[in-house]
Amino acid sequence: MSTPTTxxxxxxxxxxxxxRSVWDFVRQQPLGSIGIIMxxxxxxxxxxxxxxxxxxxxxxxxxxxPAFGGGAPSIAHLLGADAFGRDILSRLIHxxxxxxxxxxxxxxxxxxxxxxxxxSSAFFGGKIDLLVxxxxxxxxxxxxxxxxxxxxAIFPKTVVAGIDINVIxxxxxxxxxxxxxxxxxxxxxxxxxxxxxxxxxxGFSSRRIIFRHILPNVTAPFLIxxxxxxxxxxxxxxxxxxxxxxxxxxxxxxxxxxxxxxxDYYRTAPWMIIYPGLAVSIAVFSFNLFGDSLRxxxxxxxxx
Amino acid sequence: MSNIDDKNVLLDVKNLNVxxxxxxxxxxxxxxxxxxxxKGEFLAIVGESGCGKSVTALSLMRLLPRIADISAxxxxxxxxxxxxxxxxxxxxxxxxxxxxxxQEPMTSLxxxxxxxxxxxxxxxxxxxxxxxxxNARTIELLGMVGIPEPEKRLTQYPHxxxxxxxxxxxxxxGLACEPDLIIADEPTTxxxxxxxxxxxxxxxxxxxxxxxAVIMITHNLGVVAAYADRVNVMxxxxxxxxxxxxxxxxxxxxxxxxxLLRSVPRMDKPRGGRLATIDGLPPxxxxxxxxxxxxxxxxxxxxxxxxxxxxxxxxxxxDHLAACFFTDKASKDGSTIYLAETSTHSSAxxxxxxxxxxxxxxEQYFSVSFRSGWLSNTSGTVKAVDGVSxxxxxxxxxxxVGESGCGKxxxxxxxxxxxxATGGKMQFNDVDLNSNSVALVRQDMQVIFQDPFSSLxxxxxxxxxxEEPLKVHNIVLDPQEREEKISDLLLKVGLYPYMRERYPHxxxxxxxxxxxxARALSMEPKLIICDEPVSALDxxxxxxxxxxxxxxxxxxxxxxxxxxxxxxxxxxxxxxxxVMYLGKIMEFGEGDDLYSNPRHPYTRALMDAAPIxxxxxxxxxxxxxxxxxLPSPLNPPKGCVFSSxxxxxTDACRAEMPQLQECGNEHQAACIKLDELENA
Numbered sequence: 014m015s016t017p018t019t020x021x022x023x024x025x026x027x028x029x030x031x032x033r034s035v036w037d038f039v040r041q042q043p044l045g046s047i048g049i050i051m052x053x054x055x056x057x058x059x060x061x062x063x064x065x066x067x068x069x070x071x072x073x074x075x076x077x078x079p080a081f082g083g084g085a086p087s088i089a090h091l092l093g094a095d096a097f098g099r100d101i102l103s104r105l106i107h108x109x110x111x112x113x114x115x116x117x118x119x120x121x122x123x124x125x126x127x128x129x130x131x132x133s134s135a136f137f138g139g140k141i142d143l144l145v146x147x148x149x150x151x152x153x154x155x156x157x158x159x160x161x162x163x164x165x166a167i168f169p170k171t172v173v174a175g176i177d178i179n180v181i182x183x184x185x186x187x188x189x190x191x192x193x194x195x196x197x198x199x200x201x202x203x204x205x206x207x208x209x210x211x212x213x214x215x216g217f218s219s220r221r222i223i224f225r226h227i228l229p230n231v232t233a234p235f236l237i238x239x240x241x242x243x244x245x246x247x248x249x250x251x252x253x254x255x256x257x258x259x260x261x262x263x264x265x266x267x268x269x270x271x272x273x274x275x276x277d278y279y280r281t282a283p284w285m286i287i288y289p290g291l292a293v294s295i296a297v298f299s300f301n302l303f304g305d306s307l308r309x310x311x312x313x314x315x316x317x
Numbered sequence: 318m319s320n321i322d323d324k325n326v327l328l329d330v331k332n333l334n335v336x337x338x339x340x341x342x343x344x345x346x347x348x349x350x351x352x353x354x355x356k357g358e359f360l361a362i363v364g365e366s367g368c369g370k371s372v373t374a375l376s377l378m379r380l381l382p383r384i385a386d387i388s389a390x391x392x393x394x395x396x397x398x399x400x401x402x403x404x405x406x407x408x409x410x411x412x413x414x415x416x417x418x419x420q421e422p423m424t425s426l427x428x429x430x431x432x433x434x435x436x437x438x439x440x441x442x443x444x445x446x447x448x449x450x451x452n453a454r455t456i457e458l459l460g461m462v463g464i465p466e467p468e469k470r471l472t473q474y475p476h477x478x479x480x481x482x483x484x485x486x487x488x489x490x491g492l493a494c495e496p497d498l499i500i501a502d503e504p505t506t507x508x509x510x511x512x513x514x515x516x517x518x519x520x521x522x523x524x525x526x527x528x529x530a531v532i533m534i535t536h537n538l539g540v541v542a543a544y545a546d547r548v549n550v551m552x553x554x555x556x557x558x559x560x561x562x563x564x565x566x567x568x569x570x571x572x573x574x575x576x577l578l579r580s581v582p583r584m585d586k587p588r589g590g591r592l593a594t595i596d597g598l599p600p601x602x603x604x605x606x607x608x609x610x611x612x613x614x615x616x617x618x619x620x621x622x623x624x625x626x627x628x629x630x631x632x633x634x635x636d637h638l639a640a641c642f643f644t645d646k647a648s649k650d651g652s653t654i655y656l657a658e659t660s661t662h663s664s665a666x667x668x669x670x671x672x673x674x675x676x677x678x679x680e681q682y683f684s685v686s687f688r689s690g691w692l693s694n695t696s697g698t699v700k701a702v703d704g705v706s707x708x709x710x711x712x713x714x715x716x717x718v719g720e721s722g723c724g725k726x727x728x729x730x731x732x733x734x735x736x737x738a739t740g741g742k743m744q745f746n747d748v749d750l751n752s753n754s755v756a757l758v759r760q761d762m763q764v765i766f767q768d769p770f771s772s773l774x775x776x777x778x779x780x781x782x783x784e785e786p787l788k789v790h791n792i793v794l795d796p797q798e799r800e801e802k803i804s805d806l807l808l809k810v811g812l813y814p815y816m817r818e819r820y821p822h823x824x825x826x827x828x829x830x831x832x833x834x835a836r837a838l839s840m841e842p843k844l845i846i847c848d849e850p851v852s853a854l855d856x857x858x859x860x861x862x863x864x865x866x867x868x869x870x871x872x873x874x875x876x877x878x879x880x881x882x883x884x885x886x887x888x889x890x891x892x893x894x895x896v897m898y899l900g901k902i903m904e905f906g907e908g909d910d911l912y913s914n915p916r917h918p919y920t921r922a923l924m925d926a927a928p929i930x931x932x933x934x935x936x937x938x939x940x941x942x943x944x945x946x947l948p949s950p951l952n953p954p955k956g957c958v959f960s961s962x963x964x965x966x967t968d969a970c971r972a973e974m975p976q977l978q979e980c981g982n983e984h985q986a987a988c989i990k991l992d993e994l995e996n997a
Contacts (some may be wrong), residue, residue: 207772211836214733215786216759225785229776313776313820 014115038310045306051299052113059109064105067091070265074098086284093284095270097263101284103293104265111260112247112267112296114176115184120242123185127192128235132227135200136194136209136219146197149190158188161253184246192238199231233308240304244297267293326499327530328377335369335376338384344602346372346385346956348554354547356499357528360547361519361562363538363577365855366826367599368555370534374500378417380393380405380407395497395588404493413438413443414975420503421563422483426475432486433471440491458489462519479746479946481512490518492529501533505540509720509882511943514926517544518942536855538574539581539930542566550574553600553610560637566932570631570639571650572615578930579655580860583887584912585929591867592860593655598825609641615641672708673761673844673876674732675748679705679742681727681900685951697951701727703900709844712870714877716908717893718884718923722947724879724900729846732878733764736985745873746843760790763837767849769829773821779832780817783807786839806835811865825859834865838873846878851886852901863890884927888912895981896920897959899950902977906984916986918994919943919959965990 039046058065075112078098086093088275092101108117134145152160163184171178203209212222250260260266271291335347347369354360362370377399378385392400399410402919413415419425427435433455440451452471459467475483484504491499504512521544524531535541537994541548541562548565550558550573569575579593597614600606604614606789609625615622621642628638631648647654679702701724709715717725717743731738734755743750745758766772773782783803787793793802804814810831821829830850837845847866850857850904867890869875881887887894888908895905896919904917915921918941925940944962948954955963956971963970969989977985988994 084431141349206773207766207768210730210735211764211772211775211833213735214759215763215789215836215840216756216784217789221789225777226774230774313778314822 038306039050042306044302045268048299048302048306049214051295052303055109055296056113056145058106059113062107062110066106068102068103068106070099070107072099074100092288093282094279095285096282099263101246101270101288104270105288105290108270108289109292111176111250111264113129114292115180115250116243116247117294117300118176119181119246120188120239122181123188124192124235124239124242126185126240127189128196128231129223130189131193131196132200132223132231135204136223136227138204142197145193146183149193152190153186155187157183157249158252160186177228180250183253184249188242188246191286192235195234195238196231196264199234200227203227203230204258217258232311236304236308240297240300243300244293247293247296279294320515325355326353326393327356327358327395328532329391329393330377331374333389333392334387335372335377335381336388338386339603342603343606346554346602347376350549350551350556352533352549352556352559354530356497357524357530359524359531359533359542359544359546360549361547362532362534362549362551363536364551365536365577365599365603365857369602370536370551371469371502372498373551374417374502374532374534378411378500379404380411380417393861409443411683412439412496413494414946416494416496418484418487418491418501418504420506422487422508425487425598426483428475431472431474432762432933436486436490436493436964439490443494454493455489455847455855458493459486459815460493461523462486462489462880463515464489479713481508481515481946482513484508485519488516488523489951492523492527493777495527495647498530498532498859501531505533505538506537510884510923510926510928511720512946513540514928522542523571533540537571537581538577538792538856539928540934542930543928543935550577553605555600555610555640556628557611557641558639558713560631560634563932564634564637566930567659568632568637568648570637570644571611571641572617572643572647572654573611574639576614576655577856580857581928582860582885584885584888584924584927585931586933592862594860594864595655596732596861597829597858598858611641617646619643635848665799666858668712669710671711671747672744673711673713673877674709675744676708676728676732676741676860677743678741679728679731679738679743681724681731681736682739688878694737697735700900700953701950702731702738705897705900705902706741707895707902709876709878711843711876712874713893714870714879714891716894717878717880717897717943718882718887718894719897719903720923721882722899722950723897725897726848728897729848729878729898733762733846758814760792761843762846763840763842765830765833765837765847765850766844768853769826769833770821772833773829774955775821777820778817779807779812779821779824780821782821783835783839783979787837790840792840801840806826809838810835810868811861813946816881825858827861830854830858830862831865834862838869841873842875842922844876846880849882850879852881852883859886866890884912884923896923900945900973902959902987903959904984904986904988906981906986910981910984914981914984916980916984916994917959917988918963918965920962920986926948954981964992 062124074094075098078094078096090100090102092105094100095104113210130145134142164179164183164186168179209222209226212226248268260269262269264316271286329355329871331351333343333347333350337344337346350373362373364370372381375381376385377392378458381387387400391398394415399407402517403687419822423590436458437451440454441447446454455471455996456467459470464470464482464485467692478486495540505516508516516821517540520531523529533541533545545562547560549556550571552573558565558574565574569578573595576595580595582592593806595614600610600613609626611617612622626640626642628640630637630677631637632645668828681702683699683701684696685699705728707715717728727736730736732743734750734752737752748754748758749985750758780803783806784799787799787802793799803817807814807816810829811829816824821832824832851862854862863886866877868876879887879890893905894908894911896903896917898919904911904915904920911920915924922943925938926943929935941964948961956973957975960966974990975987977987979990980986
């Protein structure tokens, strides 16, 4: 029996790493921590919207409408009021509900399915890969509105906890081919690595190889895609309201606040566009910060 | 300190130090080294990876990252102290008077510029030649480094060149401005032995013909035996032995040098004995051992070694220095200080009744197609493996050698069913292998890969990697027992059980290769296919892994199919050796028989190309030097596939591919001129 190789100094100094705590994340990933804190604040605001918002978001106060020369940010309306004289801050707080739930869930759902399709396509290769790729080309060529109509036509309206599941599906579906493309290219590189061959030589099932050996090694592009698509999802949600999908006036939503009649006021009442826009940017920025840190945190090579 | 005349000294380095300031401390990568290079001299810097060889070279060129702090009493290049000159003066020196050749020819050329563009660039910038002059010079240079039809190749891109050809182009670029010094950093490590011999021969030839000095960095002492005039052996940032090459090979005085020399398997000696290994790894330079840095790994270490040894002259020769307190003992008992050498090789009788693996007429064809015009595709067939048959018996090691591209890896992959073979039959343990039945024998047939850096999933700990097969195949059901089994496996391959918590990137290359072996062992296989398992490792680690594989075979009776391009390694480990060329078997036979009496001209040429770490023998060998490179497998030569490179080729050879024929006891070769060549 061979004896263990001589201890190097590094070996002797090695101690089993302790389980990493939340505090370690805060210390090693300060930017990511800021991101997650902002996300949590937005989530709390969304959950306790009734309690924290100064007005009912649907209350109309024509005196404060820019149409009558009012509505600029003031003590009464901190972020101003919209065309109907509704308080923008209150509408932002209530709108966080749909923004976060639909933005996050559809990005997560779409990217996950896209990642699985992308890695599987790369792993199986050959004809399967070819067919999947052509199908993805097909999906990419459809405008999102058409896809959304198909979704509405197929699925009955289902509302869970105040969120329309159809909206999430309709937004998630166009994300699938986008992610599948990006993830596939990364997975193609991973598939040729010897540890995947080793897993095959060990007789592991394809499912196991895809989920255990390939997917964890494409986390980086997955998280980048996902955080980038959250912002898109928030804006897409607004465009779906044309179809009676998603949120319809007068229910508050960030996307709606940035579109339709509100956009006509940008010269006289810029706050109507600036603050919802800022809200979307901050949300996307927070998810990006958090996503980047999560990527580094999950990578064993970058562990401190 | 040495006997180079002051007039002839080209480079004089005195007390060079290089420090890297990192977040958690300072690493002194080069520690107070001094050496000289004479005009037109060939200096080799040898040592394991992480010993500071490359840093030394890069610091001379001042090509290190900003965090490096270089200091020296002086670095005199042709009388000018280049450690003091400004960056812009240094830039005029680089490429003009000192040029560099890197290890990886695949990535050191720019893929989007033509070879011509890359060659003329230094001529236009440094020598301010006109476009026309530069072109003429470029063609001359390509011819000088042995590239056929240089005019045509000027407009080609790097991907149209093979690895060996690219390294020639790199040398041509290095030579472009007629420098006084070429620094070559592991220039042949990525190449086949045959190509390696050609490249080294070229470097040596150019150095003596044009009077260019060469500093060559390598981890393999054997490679430099035939070429180097002087040798610097570096260990843990210091020079431990230095001097005339003949002196050092004849009477190595530092135990480290002796270890490096002993751990290379020798092709000119009969098979036997374990390889001598230097245990362990070079120290972490963040906190190097006190006193002699080789102490923890040295078989001679004593109390005196707590002090730092200085370089002293050896054997009364002014041109031979070594830094060790026990040089007398070391040079006297050189062959025995690494005890492993003496232990005998157990060669248990191999039962030749029931073959474990039978490969019969294996064919692996790949069809390739590429666009040849707007709408037309040209397709062709690459016969990666073309009718290969052999058997592996339980407990036997069968070596498979050949240059890269000869199909040896394809054989391994086809047996493992990682690629689906296009023809032929395989039997494992009396089970006919096909894509359905392979699942039944997966556990008995395992694989070890070449690259220890990519053969382990970076997201899994060592424990998880080893546990997975046990769990998935329900080999060990109880989690507690599984833990114990993992500890056993780790100990068996020479690692510590606590290492299971680590991720692959926290281990060294050799340690990872051990994990790869442990993973293969976890299924208790009968056959392990080893695909170049040691070619990515340092020689000392290579010896450790080879010994480990042999120990495991003796203990567990595993059979190996050992695929490698290094003939000496294959000879050392294999009972039977198969030589492949362009998908076909050229010769096979019992190891010692084949090496002492090679019959096929290809086998001879391969053996002649592999260096022997002894300058006396190496310089006096009569060699068959193989011309050119492996032909394109898309368009193999007519008749005998080897005919395009064979020195004994006749018209009859080009007519038909010869069959394997008996030429001794269990010895076959595929050549029509076996009888003629026997006495040649």
